[in-house]
Amino acid sequence: MAATSDILVIGGGIAGLSAAAELAKSARVTVLEGEEQVGFHSSGRSATMLHYALGDRLVRALTLASRGFFDSPPEGFGDVPLGRRMAVLVYARDDERAALDALDAELSLFVEVERLDARGVRELCPMLKDDNRHGIADRDGIRLDPHALLQANLRQLRSRGGELRTGARAAAIAFRSGTWTVTTDAGDEHSAPILVNAAGAWADDVARLAGIQPLGLQPKRRTIITFDAPPGTDLDRLPFAKTVGDELYFAPESGRLFASPMDEVPTDPCDAQPEEFEVALAAHRVEERTTVAVERIHSRWAGLRTFTPDRRPVVGFAAGAEGFFWLAGQGGFGLQTSPAMSAMAAALVTGGDWPVKDVAPEDLGPGRFGQPA
Ligand SMILES: Cc1cc2nc3c(=O)[nH]c(=O)nc-3n(C[C@H](O)[C@H](O)[C@H](O)COP(=O)(O)OP(=O)(O)OC[C@H]3O[C@@H](n4cnc5c(N)ncnc54)[C@H](O)[C@@H]3O)c2cc1C
Numbered sequence: 514m515a516a517t518s519d520i521l522v523i524g525g526g527i528a529g530l531s532a533a534a535e536l537a538k539s540a541r542v543t544v545l546e547g548e549e550q551v552g553f554h555s556s557g558r559s560a561t562m563l564h565y566a567l568g569d570r571l572v573r574a575l576t577l578a579s580r581g582f583f584d585s586p587p588e589g590f591g592d593v594p595l596g597r598r599m600a601v602l603v604y605a606r607d608d609e610r611a612a613l614d615a616l617d618a619e620l621s622l623f624v625e626v627e628r629l630d631a632r633g634v635r636e637l638c639p640m641l642k643d644d645n646r647h648g649i650a651d652r653d654g655i656r657l658d659p660h661a662l663l664q665a666n667l668r669q670l671r672s673r674g675g676e677l678r679t680g681a682r683a684a685a686i687a688f689r690s691g692t693w694t695v696t697t698d699a700g701d702e703h704s705a706p707i708l709v710n711a712a713g714a715w716a717d718d719v720a721r722l723a724g725i726q727p728l729g730l731q732p733k734r735r736t737i738i739t740f741d742a743p744p745g746t747d748l749d750r751l752p753f754a755k756t757v758g759d760e761l762y763f764a765p766e767s768g769r770l771f772a773s774p775m776d777e778v779p780t781d782p783c784d785a786q787p788e789e790f791e792v793a794l795a796a797h798r799v800e801e802r803t804t805v806a807v808e809r810i811h812s813r814w815a816g817l818r819t820f821t822p823d824r825r826p827v828v829g830f831a832a833g834a835e836g837f838f839w840l841a842g843q844g845g846f847g848l849q850t851s852p853a854m855s856a857m858a859a860a861l862v863t864g865g866d867w868p869v870k871d872v873a874p875e876d877l878g879p880g881r882f883g884q885p886a
Pocket residue numbers: 523524525526527528529545546547548551552553554555556557558559560561562563681682683684711712713714715719735736737815816817818819841842843844845846847848849850
């Protein structure tokens with residue numbers, strides 16, 4: 514006998530848990546997570562920064578719409594802070610200045626940014642080399658705490674009567690008489706009329722299991738290293754600092770520094786591991802753009818950022834497949850956009866008011882990939 518709910522969510526990352534918590538306001542929701550813990554894949558491996566230099570205009574609108582949630586989380590989210598203030602610095606050499614000007618114009622539509630000259634750049638981030646003469650700063654960025662965010666969503670889900678099943682990998686999915694039935698690899702069955710596909714890098718695989726046309730999602734590996742800061746560095750005052758192009762970012766991390774070469778290596782869905790080349794590239798780029806010598810790499814990890822073909826996330830019902838709902842393609846911005854994404858998912862599933870102005874449902878629906886909305 515299958516356990517029944519109103520809504521099944523596949524995936525216990527930030528996408529699945531935040532949507533489940535929101536949907537549980539008005540429905541019985543069960544989340545199925547294949548791993549033994551939540552956030553084991555992308556959601557637990559991110560750089561955890563909320564900033565506006567990520568994505569295109571639509572992604573920035575989703576970030577802006579999510580921002581207030583992190584500043585003052587709703588009732589029931591507990592009193593654990595979901596992040597801490599950290600300035601964001603985007604810096605450039607003379608030859609990169611045009612790109613910085615363009616980004617400045619774009620960011621100014623969403624957030625108050627400050628233009629910095631060489632002195633301002635140095636004051637905010639003393640370890641940058643002198644040729645990084647131009648900068649824009651958002652003094653009000655947030656370094657998110659993904660553990661706090663995942664746990665708060667889980668608490669919210671449970672307090673609303675929803676449940677999470679871990680070690681419950683969807684192995685087969687069938688649709689009969691208006692009901693989706695998911696069989697896990699342990700042989701348990703769960704059924705509901707609505708199935709939310711929030712399986713991150715595996716979302717196309719889950720669609721295939723359900724007999725739904727995949728969207729062409731592409732997981733891309735990104736690598737992070739941590740290493741010691743020079744003695745005497747005031748880590749508390751350092752910003753999240755990134756090149757204007759996709760070359761390098763770094764920031765303070767638990768008494769050290771972390772850095773990423775902003776790699777995007779196309780990969781099959783997997784438990785991503787760092788490769789020597791990108792680890793070395795990260796250290797090389799730190800030494801190229803800053804005065805820091807990376808003498809010893811303390812730790813390293815990699816995670817997948819999964820993109821749709823237009824690099825915008827997908828949220829909406831699949832056409833011609835009653836009750837199959839896409840919530841995927843959050844790329845490198847899935848933590849910072851999770852409040853808006855889950856609110857939009859809830860509005861589409863339960864028929865509530867559309868929550869994000871400047872973004873229309875069809876901008877994000879699967880219809881734009883050839884599946885009619
Ligand atoms: C290095 C790096 C840096 C990043 N930096 C940032 C940042 O600064 N800011 C930001 O907002 N975002 C950032 N991101 C992106 C962010 O982490 C992702 O967008 C987000 O975590 C995606 O969440 P998700 O829930 O879709 O995926 P996941 O967290 O991967 O969750 C999907 C879950 O589905 C489960 N699953 C898959 N198949 C099945 C199945 N068949 N049955 C049951 N369960 C299944 C998986 O086990 C997994 O737990 C970064 C990511 C990386 C890797």
